[in-house]
Amino acid sequence: MLAGGLGGTTGDMLMHSVDTVKTRQQGDPHVPPKYTSMGRSYYTIFRQEGITRGLYSGVTPAFVGSFAGTTIFFGSYEWTKRRFLDWGMNPSIAYLSAGFIADAAASPIYVPSEVLKTRLQLQGRHNNPYFHSGYNYRSTLHAMRTIIRTEGFAALFYGYKATLARDLPFSALQFAFYEQEQRLAKAWVGQRDIGLPLEIFTGASAGGMAGVLTCPLDVVKTRIQTQRNPALAPMSPPPPQAQRELKTKTTLTASAAAAPSPTPGKHATSSASVGKAGAPLQPKRPISTSSPSTALRHHSAVTLDTSSVLTGLRLLYKTEGVAGWFRGVGPRAVWTSVQSGTMLVMYQALLRWFERHPIVDGGG
Numbered sequence: 001m002l003a004g005g006l007g008g009t010t011g012d013m014l015m016h017s018v019d020t021v022k023t024r025q026q027g028d029p030h031v032p033p034k035y036t037s038m039g040r041s042y043y044t045i046f047r048q049e050g051i052t053r054g055l056y057s058g059v060t061p062a063f064v065g066s067f068a069g070t071t072i073f074f075g076s077y078e079w080t081k082r083r084f085l086d087w088g089m090n091p092s093i094a095y096l097s098a099g100f101i102a103d104a105a106a107s108p109i110y111v112p113s114e115v116l117k118t119r120l121q122l123q124g125r126h127n128n129p130y131f132h133s134g135y136n137y138r139s140t141l142h143a144m145r146t147i148i149r150t151e152g153f154a155a156l157f158y159g160y161k162a163t164l165a166r167d168l169p170f171s172a173l174q175f176a177f178y179e180q181e182q183r184l185a186k187a188w189v190g191q192r193d194i195g196l197p198l199e200i201f202t203g204a205s206a207g208g209m210a211g212v213l214t215c216p217l218d219v220v221k222t223r224i225q226t227q228r229n230p231a232l233a234p235m236s237p238p239p240p241q242a243q244r245e246l247k248t249k250t251t252l253t254a255s256a257a258a259a260p261s262p263t264p265g266k267h268a269t270s271s272a273s274v275g276k277a278g279a280p281l282q283p284k285r286p287i288s289t290s291s292p293s294t295a296l297r298h299h300s301a302v303t304l305d306t307s308s309v310l311t312g313l314r315l316l317y318k319t320e321g322v323a324g325w326f327r328g329v330g331p332r333a334v335w336t337s338v339q340s341g342t343m344l345v346m347y348q349a350l351l352r353w354f355e356r357h358p359i360v361d362g363g364g
Contacts, residue, residue, distance in 0.1 A: 002354070004077075005067050007342070007343040007346035008073070008347075010346055011339035011342035012066040013062075013066070014342055015338050015342075016058075020045065020056070020057060023328075026223070034131065041331075049124045049128065059117075061120070065117065069106040069113070072105055073103060073106040095172075099168075100172050103167045107160070107163065116140055120135075126138050161308075162217070166217035169213075171210075173209070178206035182202055199348060204338065207337050208336055211333050212333050219325060220312035220313060224312065
């Protein structure tokens with residue numbers, strides 16, 4: 001458990017900035033998007049917002065959730081895997097099943113930290129003038145208190161099903177790939193110690209393949225966890241610069257509305273859909289990530305007014321195509337490869353160290 005917790009946390013912290021880029025790409029509904037290629041997005045966030053409040057926003061809940069979650073995960077995975085193998089289960093099925101069970105066991109701790117991390121990553125710095133996400137938390141504690149007060153405790157578990165739908169197959173595929181690659185590497189080398197290059201390759205390739213295959217589920221998870229319910233949580237006010245831009249836009253819009261309208265005819269259309277009482281129709285839980293300068297402009301990014309993963313996948317495909325499923329696939333592939341390689345190499349190294357230096361004396 002300690003080997004897994006330390007290895008997993010190190011990998012997560014090392015790649016947190018890339019995960020922030022992935023979150024911005026997946027949560028940005030602009031068409032064209034503000035964040036495009038991984039390198040350009042990374043540089044833009046670094047230049048505009050810095051490291052601690054930009055690229056490493058949300059690092060505190062990420063650290064807490066990573067250590068606690070991976071400790072529980074690895075303890076559950078190793079215990080379950082060994083029991084299944086002792087019972088004579090096929091190794092491939094044992095690895096897949098153990099990955100599913102271990103991730104389910106860690107999810108009650110991991111999901112709330114993921115919600116906090118994702119919102120803070122999408123927000124960036126406090127009073128961020130460069131990207132108005134709809135969130136404006138001062139700190140992790142302030143974010144948690146605000147979410148509970150305005151949206152209820154259950155909001156900390158937004159996207160619980162979506163997170164499980166992403167992480168269960170990811171963990172199962174990752175460890176199924178890893179265990180099989182380890183078995184092949186040991187057979188090829190002819191001994192248990194396969195060496196550092198092969199340790200890195202097996203861990204990184206297993207995580208990278210699993211990350212790419214589950215990217216559509218990750219996009220849906222990010223959208224669900226960052227969308228807001230305006231009936232429960234009023235939008236955080238935009239930063240001062242954004243307020244000035246929005247005021248200018250609003251003035252221009254009001255002036256255009258006051259101008260004489262064209263002669264009504266069969267081709268005349270309303271500029272906004274209205275409800276029975278004449279108020280504009282609003283989606284129940286829109287994703288509020290557009291900046292004020294683009295909020296009044298139409299874009300084709302989908303609003304996931306659902307908590308269903310399958311419905312979210314269908315909506316994404318219908319409005320954005322296959323490209324919508326694989327938003328942020330570049331940073332996700334890099335993140336899962338490096339994170340998985342770091343985590344699993346450290347895991348194996350720490351296991352060997354603990355075998356040589358047992359915490360508990362087995363001799364009683």
